[in-house]
Amino acid sequence: MSKVFRMKFEKYGDMIYISHLDVQRLLHRAFRRAEIEASYSQGFNPHPKMSYGNALALGVESFGEYVDVEVEDDLSSDELLKRINTQMPEEMQFLKCVELEDTKKSLAANIEYGKYEFVIDIDRAKEGADKDAVIEQKSFSEQNVKRTIDEIISADEIIITKKNKKGKIVESNIRPMIKSLDVIKADGKCIKIEGVLSTGSKLNLNTNVFLPILIKKLGIDMDPLDIDIIRYDLYFVEGENLVTPI
Amino acid sequence: MSKIDLKGILKKVEKPARYLGNELNSIHKDTENNEYIRYAHCFPDLYEVGMSHLGSHILYDVINRDSHVFCERVYAPAVDMEKYMRDRKIPLFALESREAVSDFDFLAFSLQYEMCYTNVLNMIDLARIPLYSKDRKNEDPFIMVGGSCAYNVEPLADFVDIVVLGEGEELNLEVIKAYKEWKSKNPYENGLNRVDFLKSIVGIEGVYIPSFYSFEYNEDGTVKKLNKLFEKAPDRPRKRIIRDMDSVEYPEKMIVPYVETIHDRIVLELFRGCTRGCRFCQAGMIYRPIREKSVDRLKEIVDNMIKNTGYDEISLSSLSTSDYSHIQEITDFLVTEYAPKNIGVSLPSLRLDNFSMEIAEKIQQVRKTGLTFAPEAGTQRMRDVINKGITEDDLKAAVSKAFEMGWDSVKLYFMIGLPTETYEDLDGIRDLAHQVIDIYREVNGGKMKSKFGVTVSTSTFVPKPFTPFQWFGQNTKTEVREKQSHLVKVLKDRNIKYNYHDSSTSLMEAVFARGDRRLSKVLYEVFKNGAKFDGWSEHFDLDRWLDAMDKAGLDPSFYAHRDRSYDEVFPWDHIDVGVSKQFLILENERANKSQVTEDCRWGCKGCGINIHDIGRGLC
Numbered sequence: 015m016s017k018v019f020r021m022k023f024e025k026y027g028d029m030i031y032i033s034h035l036d037v038q039r040l041l042h043r044a045f046r047r048a049e050i051e052a053s054y055s056q057g058f059n060p061h062p063k064m065s066y067g068n069a070l071a072l073g074v075e076s077f078g079e080y081v082d083v084e085v086e087d088d089l090s091s092d093e094l095l096k097r098i099n100t101q102m103p104e105e106m107q108f109l110k111c112v113e114l115e116d117t118k119k120s121l122a123a124n125i126e127y128g129k130y131e132f133v134i135d136i137d138r139a140k141e142g143a144d145k146d147a148v149i150e151q152k153s154f155s156e157q158n159v160k161r162t163i164d165e166i167i168s169a170d171e172i173i174i175t176k177k178n179k180k181g182k183i184v185e186s187n188i189r190p191m192i193k194s195l196d197v198i199k200a201d202g203k204c205i206k207i208e209g210v211l212s213t214g215s216k217l218n219l220n221t222n223v224f225l226p227i228l229i230k231k232l233g234i235d236m237d238p239l240d241i242d243i244i245r246y247d248l249y250f251v252e253g254e255n256l257v258t259p260i
Numbered sequence: 261m262s263k264i265d266l267k268g269i270l271k272k273v274e275k276p277a278r279y280l281g282n283e284l285n286s287i288h289k290d291t292e293n294n295e296y297i298r299y300a301h302c303f304p305d306l307y308e309v310g311m312s313h314l315g316s317h318i319l320y321d322v323i324n325r326d327s328h329v330f331c332e333r334v335y336a337p338a339v340d341m342e343k344y345m346r347d348r349k350i351p352l353f354a355l356e357s358r359e360a361v362s363d364f365d366f367l368a369f370s371l372q373y374e375m376c377y378t379n380v381l382n383m384i385d386l387a388r389i390p391l392y393s394k395d396r397k398n399e400d401p402f403i404m405v406g407g408s409c410a411y412n413v414e415p416l417a418d419f420v421d422i423v424v425l426g427e428g429e430e431l432n433l434e435v436i437k438a439y440k441e442w443k444s445k446n447p448y449e450n451g452l453n454r455v456d457f458l459k460s461i462v463g464i465e466g467v468y469i470p471s472f473y474s475f476e477y478n479e480d481g482t483v484k485k486l487n488k489l490f491e492k493a494p495d496r497p498r499k500r501i502i503r504d505m506d507s508v509e510y511p512e513k514m515i516v517p518y519v520e521t522i523h524d525r526i527v528l529e530l531f532r533g534c535t536r537g538c539r540f541c542q543a544g545m546i547y548r549p550i551r552e553k554s555v556d557r558l559k560e561i562v563d564n565m566i567k568n569t570g571y572d573e574i575s576l577s578s579l580s581t582s583d584y585s586h587i588q589e590i591t592d593f594l595v596t597e598y599a600p601k602n603i604g605v606s607l608p609s610l611r612l613d614n615f616s617m618e619i620a621e622k623i624q625q626v627r628k629t630g631l632t633f634a635p636e637a638g639t640q641r642m643r644d645v646i647n648k649g650i651t652e653d654d655l656k657a658a659v660s661k662a663f664e665m666g667w668d669s670v671k672l673y674f675m676i677g678l679p680t681e682t683y684e685d686l687d688g689i690r691d692l693a694h695q696v697i698d699i700y701r702e703v704n705g706g707k708m709k710s711k712f713g714v715t716v717s718t719s720t721f722v723p724k725p726f727t728p729f730q731w732f733g734q735n736t737k738t739e740v741r742e743k744q745s746h747l748v749k750v751l752k753d754r755n756i757k758y759n760y761h762d763s764s765t766s767l768m769e770a771v772f773a774r775g776d777r778r779l780s781k782v783l784y785e786v787f788k789n790g791a792k793f794d795g796w797s798e799h800f801d802l803d804r805w806l807d808a809m810d811k812a813g814l815d816p817s818f819y820a821h822r823d824r825s826y827d828e829v830f831p832w833d834h835i836d837v838g839v840s841k842q843f844l845i846l847e848n849e850r851a852n853k854s855q856v857t858e859d860c861r862w863g864c865k866g867c868g869i870n871i872h873d874i875g876r877g878l879c
Contacts, residue, residue: 031276032518039524043284043516043570054602073271101570103284142268239271 016053018084018114019091020121020260021098026075026244027105034069037106041081044101050094053084067121067248067259068128068213071221073239078128078247080121080259082114112260119250127193127249127256128213132225132241134205139236147235151202154234159200162231163207167195174223188227191219205232210256213248261291261359264351269344277518278307279341281333281355284516285568287320288356289330296330297436297443298364299323300354300401304371304379305795307335311515312522314529314577315407315428316370321511322429329436332356334367336379337386339793345386352387362388364401365439368424368432371409374772375765375795377416380405381787384419391784393421393471398448402457404435410468411499411546412725412832415772415779417470421458424466425835426499427532429508431466438464462493466500468835469493475777475831481818483776483829498836499546501874505531506557512564516571525573525606526565528558530590534579535860537867539647539851540636540675542724543579545844546837548867549875555586559593566603573604583861631662634673637681638688644854645680647847652692659696663703669713670696676743677721677735679851686743689716690750697755708755716751717759718744720766724773725832726839728847733823734770737763764802765794770820771809776831779819781812838875840868 052062191212303310332354533550
């Protein structure tokens, strides 16, 4: 009899540079080395049955990644957690493991939000910016940052344009996908903003769409890739509340 | 040495995981608290290509077992990464320690194909080491090269300090050991120089120091003679081999990359060498004699590798895998043992004449991989000339059995531009492809499934040193293009897909494969003009190379297209690979008469390796 476990893991440090596909391969192999027998799909190209919550973008640190794994072994969730962690890299360990009784609430279909922290450091910004870009300390002041966040939150619309599959330029409003934004720090050298953004298969605000808008409003002419992104967790919606999957 | 900080760059380049160096089974030694001999194993291509090279894994494992040495990996940074490195003044660094290799003791490059030479120069330059060996100072690392191109290293000779010929498991460690002894005497404080180290290692069998030899040329550009400049250097540097394949180490804890590489699977080396004697094949000549691993040793290796890596596919790798004397036994074992664990087994291109369909069927029990055959030539006459002794009946039998077992597609590899080739031989390719289609139709009761396909792939023949065809002038680009056009025409069929490559790289490959030292000017010039990743069609620029050759006063046709005579002295004649020149001449003569030479397993053909110190008693 096989069991399904819902597992939570972290991914930080050097591990932020491996892609979602790399993570899938890494987990397959880690399970093999841990001698845990994953259940395999049928058909032409059998693969282990593992399904993920949301593909984490490359370069983002995360402390709340989720995967559902079907396993043939008769293991307790504690045993599974311990065994698998012996085969995982230090910067990508499993944090929680729960046996799923009800598999109907899949990760991919039910995750709606992610909580993020964005860190902008003035020295990093200057180092990575274009040669003729001007980056000023006042953009990093508490006054400027608070004003910008208030502006975003109080707006009804924030319009972005992009090309659709047919090459036509379409407009969309990303404001509904920003659930909250708060200033954690802004001291003239470093900005830290915490935000809850739509993440998931229903609605998804990509950080590489959001961040260029944020820095434009902040008035910082930098490469958005020099912003550190941390995703603290992912959330289902239950009634009024945001709830983590396990 | 300080560690290089890559944080501001990695998110901005493609596949940043190439540069992390912390993969599972990578080896890390404490360089802060210990003195190590620093050895950089450099593969002059992208990470994904280098990580698929078995020889590199073998050397990384063997050298690191010496507790006094730290062997780290270096790959050619991709073009985007290199730009950031140069803009931000970041020197070439080793993956594991992220320390600059300019302070290392050795940079050892693995040369697997000629078009990587510009990457070698680019990497030396990125490492801030003088390109020419004559310009290097005592504090600069020693640049060492090995691999199959090392057998004719002359185009690179001016940039290289040490060449290691043959199999490196023992040889490289002997060079390192000599270096340890040398360093312990504080040589540079006692009036010695780096050339004295080179002098001290000429006695190690397998070591070739190019700067201890010089060439004189005739008016017509051919080699007049080789001069030895250091008395103690051997007249003929000789390759090394490992005699006992079972006792030599094997990387049972192979590094598992994060990113997708060419071979994301366990590679099991069954044997080295080959007895087929195909006349175009350099590997078949230079890796003699044949030496097998025992089945028990293989079982031990594969078991450990699966436990240490977690890979779900095993690939059997050797020059002619289905020739392994216990092929049935090993594949039976692998399938029986690992199929229930959903671990697949794959074979690369299969020889047709002893191909056992039972083996293929067993392998396919787990996962269906494509079927590839390499007839290499379209007619029996042409196959006899190149000594690829398979018949049309062999191909038909194998292919029909394959279709009966449920395969729906087949890949056929051929070479064009072979010695004595005519358009009849090209039409033979068409005939073979059509026969395959007919067989499929017959096996499937007259019906053609839409997923059926025959892929025909042709590559341009490049004559290589140490082969019976080393006297042959390559087909010109025009000749090749005409042949390719002809094949496009005659292979036009809804069931056939024909793949071929532009022959520009084949031309330069031919120039450098049989090149001499004068080509170093060309390499330097193209490097200065931005050449890199010349093995990749999107980066290779033929005009850049032709201009450089012109500037150096050298003609590509002299190297590539010229037919040589038997009395010509070659730039690689002084290298001893154990196979005699007389044997190669004899084989070339037999080729011209379409005479087949049987597999030497069934009777010695006198290539010389068996009576030679290198391979004595091993055949």
